[in-house]
Amino acid sequence: MAADNDDLVDQIYQAMHGTLSWQNWIDGLNARFDGVKFALWGHDLKANSHLGMVHSGYDKDYMQQWIDYYSRVNAWAPGLAQAPVGVAQTAEQLLDRQSLLTTEYYHDWVRPQEDIATGVGITFFSDANRFFGLTANVRLKDEEQRNPELKTMMTRIAPHLSRAFDAARRMPKPGNAEDLENLSHGYRSLRWRSIRRAICAT
Template sequence: MPATTHANLESLTDLVYGALFGETDWQDFLDTLNTRMPDAKTTLFYHDSVAGAGAFSLCSGLDDTGLEGYNRYYCTINPWMPKAAVRPVGLGVIADQMLPHAELVKTEFYNDFMRSIGCRSSVGVTILRENNRSFNLSTLTSSTDTGFNRVNADLLTRLAPHLQRAFDFIRRDKAGNETGRSLFDAIGVGLIYISEGRQIRSMNLAAQQMLATDAGISVTPTGRLSSSDRDLREHLG
């Protein structure tokens, strides 16, 4: 069985809440989780199932070449994502549950991307899913030991409630906090903090880019948030 470190649930949970409150950062969490599996590349990333694309946002163990290759092209042919888009939120899984390994090794994704970074399989969990976009935590690894990989997938299941709680806290209660804005910038989520009357109080860089590219939201001359989507306008009040 591949060797592991002592990065356990307790220490990883401490790092989640440490990152949430600014005592550490999310890179520390990913770096520590990354020590659990051989030749690991751990990433917090998003995927849009409608657009058929996504990006590795925060990573540990993956160099710039691998990161650029995934974000530019391989995200569009990731063979795990169709099932990842519908799997239960919060359930850690091994790659074989998304696609049998015998089928994976026939794909361009495996032969041109996975092999180039020294990996053969993965474990992952969906943290959140909204409007066809999922936010995931995954470790790519050279291990094809299903028992060993299952242990690590089960750890992700146990970590998921803490990650969900952290994301929810940032979105609802810490929208104006620099830690919250930087996390959601990194995973491509626009975050706008509004007061009564839809007056914008603050927003992160991703939200600014959405406004600049006419992504369905806009700001009125009086500084109020508006949207071309009727359901969203009704929700905003």
């Protein structure tokens, strides 16, 4: 696993310099952790960059439902927005499971997707100007195997993702800085509004 994480770190810097797209990077995460669904998302108000989200593993119809409605009732969003920066948190640390199971979000969006009711998330920046996070949804049946692996992986790569986003904020447009500003190419504004509502619902 350590060697795999080192490979992920190398790919982060490839993405930062434009030799690998962020979509390819997160697709690689999805391929590495079978059955896990990933999303990299956030915003940077100071740099006027509304990054939206890149994701992998989710069914496109469910993602459209998330954009249209379920982002506004995301039961984990308040906990993630308040989580300590750089510390990987399980879904249960963000919201206890019994509370999750009572929500519309769980019954109508989480459970129909193979019951992806657990997982791990981490934030790289979380302040008035910036919020960036990586989240992973895990099927309940995979919880014991996947959650420890994901916590280890996210803890390992978090400092490197922080550096990559910070560098992209300052660097001129060559490389992948432009890519970072267009992670949600096609309907960035719609996704940004949905994500902002979810993050601010604290």
